[in-house]
Amino acid sequence: xxIQEIRDKFLEFYVRADYKEFPASSLIPESDPSVxxxxxxxxxxxxxxxxxxxAPISLATTVQPVIRTSDISEVGDDTHxxxxxxxxxxxxxxxxxxxxxxxxxxxxxxxxxxxxxxxxSRITVTVFGGEGDVPPxxxxxxxxxxxxxxxxxxxxxxxxxxxxxxxxxxGPTTEIYIDGIEVWNLVFxxxxxxxxxxxxxxxxxxxxxxxxxxxxxxxxxxxxxxxxIEPFSIWTKLLQTKDKIGARVVVDHLRALIxxxxxxxxxxxxxxxxxxxxxxxxxxxxxxxxxLANIENLIGEIIAFxxxxxxxxxxxxxxxxxxxxxxxxxNLTKSIAYLxxxxxxxxxxxxxxxxxxxFNLYGSYGFPRELVIDYLKQKGHQVDxxxxxxxxxxxxxxxxxxxxxxxxxxxxxxxxxxVKHHTAHHLLLAALRKVLGDQVFQRGSNVNNERLRxxxxxxxxxxxxxxSEVETQVNEWINQDLPxxxxxxxxxxxxxxxxxxxxGQKYGDTVTVYSIGxxxxxLCGGPHISKTGELGHFYILKEEAVAxxxxxxxxxxx
Numbered sequence: 001x002x003i004q005e006i007r008d009k010f011l012e013f014y015v016r017a018d019y020k021e022f023p024a025s026s027l028i029p030e031s032d033p034s035v036x037x038x039x040x041x042x043x044x045x046x047x048x049x050x051x052x053x054x055a056p057i058s059l060a061t062t063v064q065p066v067i068r069t070s071d072i073s074e075v076g077d078d079t080h081x082x083x084x085x086x087x088x089x090x091x092x093x094x095x096x097x098x099x100x101x102x103x104x105x106x107x108x109x110x111x112x113x114x115x116x117x118x119x120x121s122r123i124t125v126t127v128f129g130g131e132g133d134v135p136p137x138x139x140x141x142x143x144x145x146x147x148x149x150x151x152x153x154x155x156x157x158x159x160x161x162x163x164x165x166x167x168x169x170x171g172p173t174t175e176i177y178i179d180g181i182e183v184w185n186l187v188f189x190x191x192x193x194x195x196x197x198x199x200x201x202x203x204x205x206x207x208x209x210x211x212x213x214x215x216x217x218x219x220x221x222x223x224x225x226x227x228x229i230e231p232f233s234i235w236t237k238l239l240q241t242k243d244k245i246g247a248r249v250v251v252d253h254l255r256a257l258i259x260x261x262x263x264x265x266x267x268x269x270x271x272x273x274x275x276x277x278x279x280x281x282x283x284x285x286x287x288x289x290x291x292l293a294n295i296e297n298l299i300g301e302i303i304a305f306x307x308x309x310x311x312x313x314x315x316x317x318x319x320x321x322x323x324x325x326x327x328x329x330x331n332l333t334k335s336i337a338y339l340x341x342x343x344x345x346x347x348x349x350x351x352x353x354x355x356x357x358x359f360n361l362y363g364s365y366g367f368p369r370e371l372v373i374d375y376l377k378q379k380g381h382q383v384d385x386x387x388x389x390x391x392x393x394x395x396x397x398x399x400x401x402x403x404x405x406x407x408x409x410x411x412x413x414x415x416x417x418x419v420k421h422h423t424a425h426h427l428l429l430a431a432l433r434k435v436l437g438d439q440v441f442q443r444g445s446n447v448n449n450e451r452l453r454x455x456x457x458x459x460x461x462x463x464x465x466x467x468s469e470v471e472t473q474v475n476e477w478i479n480q481d482l483p484x485x486x487x488x489x490x491x492x493x494x495x496x497x498x499x500x501x502x503x504g505q506k507y508g509d510t511v512t513v514y515s516i517g518x519x520x521x522x523l524c525g526g527p528h529i530s531k532t533g534e535l536g537h538f539y540i541l542k543e544e545a546v547a548x549x550x551x552x553x554x555x556x557x558x
Contacts (some may be wrong), residue, residue, distance in 0.1 A: 001116070001220060003217050007213060008189060009115055010487075012538060013111050017107060019089055019090075020057050020060050021061055021062070022057065022062045023549015024062055024064045024065060024549060025043065025064065025549075026038065027065060027260065027441070028263055032209070036069060036272050037066070038067065040064070040066060040147070041063075041064035041066070041208070042210070044443075045206075046168050049168075049189045049202065049206040049208075050202065051167075052204055053495055054501045058093055059091055062089075062472075064086045065259055066084060066088075066277075066497070068082060068083075069082070069275055070490050073114060074251050074321045075253070076245040076248045076252075077228060078225035078226065078227065079215060081212075081214060082253060082256040082475040083252075083255055083256035084212050085213040087209075088208065089207070092206050094205045094206065095205075097139065097205040098467075104186050105140065106143075108184060109147055112176065112178075120149065123178055124149055124150040125149050125150070125156050126153070126177070127141045127154070127159060128153070128155075128156075128159040128173060129154055129420055130153075131156045134172070134199065136153065137159075143555070153520075158175075159173045160172055162187065162189070162193065162274065163193045167193050168192065168193060169191070169192055169193075169202065170193050171187055171189045173187045173191040174188075179447065180330075184210070184524060187207070187208040188205060188207060189208055190202055195364070204299070205479055212496055214232075228392075228418040232251065234277075234301065235298055240293040240294065241290045241369050243290050246289075247292075249282065250298075251302075255302050258299065258306075258311055261276065261316075266320060267281075277324070282323050282370075283295075284324065285370075296314070298312055299318065299321075310545045349381070351384050352387060353502070354376060355383050356387075358372045358373060358376055405472055416448075416449075419529060420428045420529055420557050421447045421449070421452040421530060421557060422527070423484060423516070423528045424557050425452045425475055427474045428474055428538075428553065429442055430516070431471075434464055434473060435470050435473065439458070441456065442454065443455040443546075444457070444550075451555065451556040452554070454552070455546050455551070456550070456553070457550060457551075458551045467540055467543055477517070478532045478536070480517070481533030482531065482532045483530070483531055485514070487512070488513075489505045489510070490510060491509055494511050494513045499513045499522055512524060512526065539555060539557070
C-alpha cells in the first residue's frame with residue numbers, strides 16, 4: 001500500500017468507529033512553550049486529558065505532521081525523519097480504564113490484521129511491566145492474551161510515555177511490532193505529571209495513540225528503510241548524486257522546511273527560526289558540496305505530494321531559500337576570513353579553544369557543524385564533540401527560556417488599547433461561533449496595542465460574506481454598550497455554568513469568569529474594559545490559514 005492509501009484507510013476506519021476526524025494542529029504549539037514544535041498528535045488535546053469536560057469531542061482521529069528536532073542528527077539513517085506524519089486516535093474522559101484499554105487494543109488489532117491484512121504471526125507486543133511506584137499494566141496484558149501474540153514486559157524507558165513538554169498527561173503504553181519493528185504506540189493517560197517527577201492519578205483515563213505513517217508504510221512493504229518506499233526513493237534519485245546519506249538529508253530537511261515556512265517561520269537566530277536556519281543552511285551547503293541537480297524541481301514535487309495540507313507554494317519557498325542562500329554565502333566569506341585571522345593569532349590553540357571557536361562559527365555565522373568540523377580538521381585541529389554538545393545544550397536552553405517569556409501570555413502589556421483589544425477578542429470569538437457554529441474553538445491568541453490576533457478551528461477559508469457578518473455582529477454588540485462583569489468562583493462550578501476555558505491555559509481551583517452581556521462567558525485573567533461601548537469601531541484586517549483546519553484573524557478597534 002502507498003502512504004496515501006494507508007493514511008486514508010486509517011481515517012476511514014476510525015470514522016466508521018464513531019471517532020471524529022479532527023484537523024491537524026499548527027506546528028507551533030502556542031499553548032505549550034516548553035517545546036519548540038508540535039511533536040505528537042495528542043498535543044492539541046493535551047489539556048483535555050486533565051479537563052475532559054471542556055473538550056470539544058470525546059473521540060478524535062487525526063493525521064498530524066510533527067517536527068522532532070532531537071532526531072536531526074540521526075537523519076540519513078534508515079528510519080529517522082525530522083518531519084513525519086503521525087496517525088493517531090484519541091479518547092478523552094473514559095470512566096473505566098479497563099474498558100478503554102480493551103476498546104483501544106481491539107480496534108488496533110482489527111485495523112492491523114483486517115484492514116491492513118497483516119498476518120498475525122508477524123505481530124508481537126510489549127506492555128508496561130511496572131517500575132518504582134507505578135504498578136504493572138496487567139489489564140493490557142490480559143487483553144492481549146486473547147490474540148495469542150508474544151507479549152514482552154518493559155519498564156518506564158520503553159513502555160511509559162509522556163509527558164509532552166515539561167508537564168502534562170502520561171501513562172503506561174502498549175506497543176505493536178510487525179516483524180520486530182515498532183509501528184504503533186498506544187498510551188493510556190492515567191496520570192498527570194507536574195514536571196517535578198511526581199505522578200498523580202487522573203480522575204478519568206484518556207487514550208493517545210501514535211503511529212509513524214512513513215515507518216508503517218515501509219514495514220508493510222517489507223522494507224527496512226523509509227528511503228526505499230515512494231515517494232522518498234524517487235526524490236533522492238532526482239538529486240542525481242552517489243552520496244546516499246547527503247541525498248537523504250537534503251530531501252528530509254527540505255520537506256521539514258516546507259512545512260515550517262508554511263507556518264510563517266523564516267530563518268533567523270532564535271527559537272524556531274534558528275531551527276529553520278540550521279536546516280536550510282545544511283541543504284545549501286550540501287547542494288554546493290555535492291553539486292546537486294534539480295533542487296527546485298524537488299521542492300515542487302514535495303509540495304505537490306502533500307496537497308492535502310495548506311502549504312507555501314514553490315515560488316514563495318524559493319524566494320525564502322534564495323534569500324537565505326545569498327546571506328549564507330556572504331557569511332561564508334566573512335567567517336573564513338575570521339577563522340584564518342583567529343588561527344594566525346593563536347598558532348597553538350588548546351582543544352577547548354578550537355571547540356569554542358567551532359561553536360562560535362556554528363552559532364554566530366550559521367554554519368552546519370559538519371562544515372566547521374571538516375574545515376578545522378583540514379587545518380590539523382580536532383573538535384571535542386562532547387564539549388561542543390554541551391555548548392549547544394546551553395544555547396538551546398537560552399532559546400527555550402526566551403520562548404517561554406515570549407509566549408507566556410496572550411497580552412503583550414496592560415496598555416489601554418491592549419485592554420480594549422483583549423475585550424474585543426472575546427467578542428470576536430463569540431461572533432465566530434454564532435456565524436460559523438459551535439465547531440469553532442480558540443487555538444491561540446496574541447493581543448497588543450496595535451491589533452488582536454485570534455487563531456481558531458475551522459476547516460475552510462471564510463467567505464467575504466462570512467467575514468462581513470462577523471464584523472457587523474461584533475460592532476452591533478459594541479453599539480449595545482453591553483456590561484463586562486467578572487466573578488470569582490470554583491473552576492468546576494464555572495465550567496458547569498457554561499463558561500468557556502481558554503485553550504492551553506492552566507487554571508487553579510478558583511478562577512475568574514468574565515461575562516459580556518449574555519453573549520460571551522469565559523475563564524480569563526483580564527484585564528478588560530467595563531462596557532463594550534468603550535471599544536469604538538471593530539475592523540477585521542486579515543483572515544488567513546495557519547495550518548490544516550486552523551484559521552487566523554487579525555483585527556483592531558479604533
